[in-house]
Amino acid sequence: MIDERELIAKIAKKDQNAFQTFFYIYKNRLYYYFYKLLENQEDAEELTMETFFRIYKNAGTFRGESKVSSWAFGIARRVYLEHLKEKNKSIKTLELxxxxxxxxxxxxxxxxxxxxxxxxxxxxxxxxxxxxxxxxxxxxxxxxxxxxxxxxxxxxxxxxxxxxxxxxxxxxxxxxx
Structure with missing residues (x-):
């Protein structure tokens, strides 16, 4: 089993293999999060990539006080809210x-x-x-x-x-x- 905290620590040291592993673990979950909020494939892909960019850039700020998934979705939420402000879009259907x-x-x-x-x-x-x-x-x-x-x-x-x-x-x- 992969230790996600260890992956984040390696990503903080700019380990490309660790980042690639993290990407494969989270890419679908983050994409789905954005797609369900926006119902737009292009925007969902763009925000997913922006989230991964920020995760890579800010991995050193992860303090381990929460689950890695909570930290990643916190970043995703901030990316999403910034997107709404920039584009002045409203949230679309969330299909559970x-x-x-x-x-x-x-x-x-x-x-x-x-x-x-x-x-x-x-x-x-x-x-x-x-x-x-x-x-x-x-x-x-x-x-x-x-x-x-x-x-x-x-x-x-x-x-x-x-x-x-x-x-x-x-x-x-x-x-x-």
């Missing part, structure tokens, strides 16, 4: 569920589509906290570090986001009949 194995006209696929549309209606910070908690499966402590907020606030945001999502789904279900 995939319906690939389900036929298009099945009731399950309809439910998946309902959840996708409901998630789309959530505020950006609600989508992000649900993504980190349920898709990335980060513990609340790590989410707090990524978002730069207290753990209690993370718990509150997850609880409130789930409640909002439930309410939206119920409203959409009633509209659907």
């Amino acid at each position: 569920y995939e319906g690939d194995a389900v036929s298009e006209d099945s009731p399950i696929n309809e439910d998946v589509e309902l959840v996708r549309k409901a998630i789309e209606k959530l505020a950006p910070h609600d989508r992000e906290v649900l993504f980190l908690a349920y898709y990335e499966e980060l513990p609340y402590e790590d989410i707090a570090k990524v978002l730069g907020i207290p753990v209690g606030t993370v718990k509150s945001r997850v609880f409130n986001a789930k409640a909002k999502l439930k309410k939206i789904i119920e409203e959409m279900s009633h509209e659907r009949g």
